[in-house]
Amino acid sequence: MSDKSFNPFKMAQQQFDAVADKLNLDKATRDLLRNPMREYHFTIPVKMDDGTVRIFQGFRVQHNDSRGPAKGGIRFHPEETVDTVRALATWMTWKTAVVDIPLGGGKGGVICDPRVLSMREQEQICRGWVRQIARNVGPVQDVPAPDVMTNGQHMLWILDEYEHIHGGQYPGFITGKPVGMGGSLGRTEATGYGVIYTVREALKHLGIDIKKATASVQGSGNVAQYAIQLFSKLGGKVIAVSCWDNKDKKAYTYACKEGISSEKLLGSVDKFGTIDPEKAKKYGWEKLDGDAWIEQEATVLIPAAHENTINAENVNKIKASVKLIAEGANGPTTPEADVVIQKKGIFLVPDFLCNAGGVTCSYFEQVQCNMNYFWPKEEVLEKLDSKMTSAFHAVLKMAQDKKVYNRDAAYMIAIQRVADACRLRGWVGL
């Protein structure tokens, strides 16, 4: 995200345009789907702990709601831009469509750094965010969720403020809530576990025994943590994990040939996913450069941090041992890197399929809230596995039938579903 010349929205549009050509979409449908339907930009005044007032910039982008209410997380990041939010909202539309859940695509954000804000200040940002947008979001309009550096606590503050404004209980307004407060069991694990359900299926397809597979993971936040947990549980070995160190303001990769156990990893990260260097040293993990995760002799690479991390500069560093790339993050691979990955013949599980477990479980959370009846964790995870597995196989079949790259196959399924919904509603077409 620090590369100022990288524009994720341009990348999302470039990916869309390529597939729109393959699908022969008419001009009106293209113009509709390559842009967000609505977007909101607003200021959030916050009284800081030191008595000063700071004005934060907030966004909500609703890319498309033809298949259901817009759906997507709220990110807190100091380098947030509206183009990042636009790209992520667009990817949410494709994500909910590829797993075939009745929701659209949206995303929100606030330019702020929660790592240097108190909990009280963060609460004020959450409440201020929803005060500015309360008329334009809701269970039947647009349903937020956690994303980068936000969690269940943030969601609950947002819900509480929304319920004060609207004078009622609206648990279906927001997902990723804490368990016991309208949250679903399994939601915390869902994105990372969903990544590994697709990894499991991809390895099966490639004829690779997961017990002999190794993985190098970029990121050590929620998605990475639970991906590592399930990959290890299924017998795979994680040999490297990279993380952001907020003290040094740079990333490091921790590597260990014998394997990094998920228990040790979970025991050595803080709430933002930074690995404690002292603990890493004690466990004998080698401390390498932040980019070293991509150069590891692993079977699987799991970029699970943020956008633009596999690009023209580093894609050629990927070792021949790598047979699979599973995109836990949104938008980690640039179109230039995609060309090289295709040429190398590496099997790729594209982001909006690979990390769709989070929003799929959010949908289950909404369903449970609507029924006011909550399922046991095993039931949630079983339903999640079945959704992810069938979406994976639908994409694989499309890629094989049409002889296209997996990313294009996923896009073809998703874009066609959304284009059909827009046509059936009479928004486009004759």
Ligand code: GLU
């Ligand atoms: N923020 C997650 C994503 O990018 C989850 C969104 C949701 O649950 O609505 O998919």
